[in-house]
Amino acid sequence: MTDTAINDHHLNMTQTAIIAGASGLIGRRIAERLLATGGWNVIGLARRPPATGDLRWIAVDLADANDCKQKLGGLKQATHIFYAARYDHPENMPEPVDVNTAMLINLVNALEPVAALKHVHAVHGSKYYGHQLGPVPVPMHEGLPRAKNQNFYFNQEDFLIERSRSAKWTYSTSRPHAFCDPAVDHPRSIGLVIAVFALIQRELGRDLDFPGSDNSFNVPTQFTDLSLLARAIVWMATEPRCANQGFNVVNGDWPRWSELWPDFAACFGMKSGRPMHIKLADYIRDKQPVWDAVVKKHKLRPTRLDELALWAYGDYQLRPEWECTSSMDKARALGFNDVMDTREMFQRQFYSYHIERIIP
Numbered sequence: 001m002t003d004t005a006i007n008d009h010h011l012n013m014t015q016t017a018i019i020a021g022a023s024g025l026i027g028r029r030i031a032e033r034l035l036a037t038g039g040w041n042v043i044g045l046a047r048r049p050p051a052t053g054d055l056r057w058i059a060v061d062l063a064d065a066n067d068c069k070q071k072l073g074g075l076k077q078a079t080h081i082f083y084a085a086r087y088d089h090p091e092n093m094p095e096p097v098d099v100n101t102a103m104l105i106n107l108v109n110a111l112e113p114v115a116a117l118k119h120v121h122a123v124h125g126s127k128y129y130g131h132q133l134g135p136v137p138v139p140m141h142e143g144l145p146r147a148k149n150q151n152f153y154f155n156q157e158d159f160l161i162e163r164s165r166s167a168k169w170t171y172s173t174s175r176p177h178a179f180c181d182p183a184v185d186h187p188r189s190i191g192l193v194i195a196v197f198a199l200i201q202r203e204l205g206r207d208l209d210f211p212g213s214d215n216s217f218n219v220p221t222q223f224t225d226l227s228l229l230a231r232a233i234v235w236m237a238t239e240p241r242c243a244n245q246g247f248n249v250v251n252g253d254w255p256r257w258s259e260l261w262p263d264f265a266a267c268f269g270m271k272s273g274r275p276m277h278i279k280l281a282d283y284i285r286d287k288q289p290v291w292d293a294v295v296k297k298h299k300l301r302p303t304r305l306d307e308l309a310l311w312a313y314g315d316y317q318l319r320p321e322w323e324c325t326s327s328m329d330k331a332r333a334l335g336f337n338d339v340m341d342t343r344e345m346f347q348r349q350f351y352s353y354h355i356e357r358i359i360p
Contacts, residue, residue: 015118016041016077020062020107021085023050025181025189026123029230030082031055037234041077045085045107062103063087068110078115080237081107083122083156100152105159117169119237120160123229124153124246126177126326135322139254142175142246142330157246170243172236176224177250177326178317180345182352187307190223191349193314196305197280198268199358200287203294208265209273210257211283211314215321217261217275220254222325225340232336241334248326252339257318263343267350269359280318281311298358 017034021027022044034040035054042055049057060071062085087099104122111117129140130147137144146154153173160171180191198208210217232249236242265272276283284305291305 014039014041015079016043016075017080017082018043018045018072018075018078018107018111019082019084020045020103021083022046022055022057023048024084024086025179025183025186025226026229027082027084028183029181029226030084030233033227033230033234043075043078045072062106063099065102065106065109068106072107072110073114075111076114078111079118081111081117081120082233082237083107083120094150095152097150097152097155101155101159104156108159108163112167112169117167119169119243120164120171121233121237122156122160122171122173123233124156124173124175126175126248126250126324127151128153128175128246131320131322131324132316136324138323139325139327140248141327142248161244164244170240172242172244173246174229174233174236175246175248175326176229177324178221178223179226179229180223180349181226182349184353187310188313189309190314190317191346192353193280193309193311193317194264194346195268195350195353195355196291196309197284197314198264198270199294200284200290201273202268202270203290203297207273208261208268208270209276210261210318211276211278211280212257212318213277213321214275216319217258218256219321219323220256220325221317221320221323222250222254223342223345224250225345228338228340231338232331235336239334239336245330247331247336248328249331250326250328251342251345252328253342254325255342260343260346264346264350267347267359268355280314284311294358 017040019027019031022031023046031042034042044055044057045060047061049059058071061067083104085103087096129136129144157173164171178190201208229249236247262272288305295302
């Protein structure tokens with residue numbers, strides 16, 4: 001094989017991923033997975049790209065169709081879109097359907113005329129089934145109907161279904177639940193919520209009580225480790241049998257908080273407590289002085305308690321009193337067999353915060 005043939009072969013084997021929302025936790029893990037896999041050029045999109053040199057960044061406002069065309073209209077090499085962007089919104093408010101839908105449409109409209117796209121993946125979630133509204137049939141599986149409410153997942157999916165019918169690219173969607181990741185720069189993290197709450201309770205000399213109710217303490221629930229999600233997403237985007245479908249992605253075990261809580265307490269050198277029947281968002285409002293004492297005692301970086309962790313998100317995860325479990329049968333049948341032990345995942349996450357510096 002000549003040098004030219006070798007170079008041509010390499011170019012044919014290299015694919016270019018455009019990651020929308022690459023500065024977020026999910027987008028970050030997708031980028032890491034692609035770069036670790038090899039054979040990918042990776043371009044991250046964000047309104048305010050971070051100052052990192054591990055991939056090429058483009059600053060773009062996906063909600064602005066003209067900005068998308070101007071900034072992205074030259075990306076002829078793009079082969080895959082990984083859409084992990086979400087429009088900023090308050091935790092207690094519904095996510096805007098129209099803006100989130102327009103952002104995906106603007107991105108596809110900017111790239112499709114110039115690039116030979118192969119696949120578009122959109123990250124959605126288990127709210128697809130409506131578990132946030134009340135009890136649903138469990139385990140939730142991909143054959144269940146959509147929830148009877150408005151959700152940008154549905155509009156984005158409808159767009160992908162309709163557009164892909166006349167396109168050369170296929171699509172897929174993922175439906176994770178309760179994202180878990182060791183990063184500390186994003187407050188929407190149930191592990192971070194639990195860790196900070198534990199340190200506050202420890203400083204107060206209390207047991208690690210459970211914020212929710214007796215019922216929420218004892219119903220099966222589930223989680224999605226973001227490294228697992230990234231592996232699943234890259235698999236969907238490159239496995240032809242996944243074309244034009246949605247897939248649940250969860251760790252694969254379904255523990256109860258009551259089964260996890262004693263281990264959490266042990267990690268922080270505490271006794272496991274009882275359900276408190278409180279809302280964290282309310283409980284935490286007067287605890288800044290307590291957190292300041294923790295920071296001073298252990299020489300941590302000063303932080304505002306209401307910015308460090310998203311307490312309303314903690315309530316969303318800890319308070320439901322009905323079972324929320326998703327089936328992984330569909331992905332398993334097509335060959336995705338990765339699993340994650342939730343107990344070990346949380347322990348790794350807590351120790352990634354270097355709690356050994358605080359807990360002797």
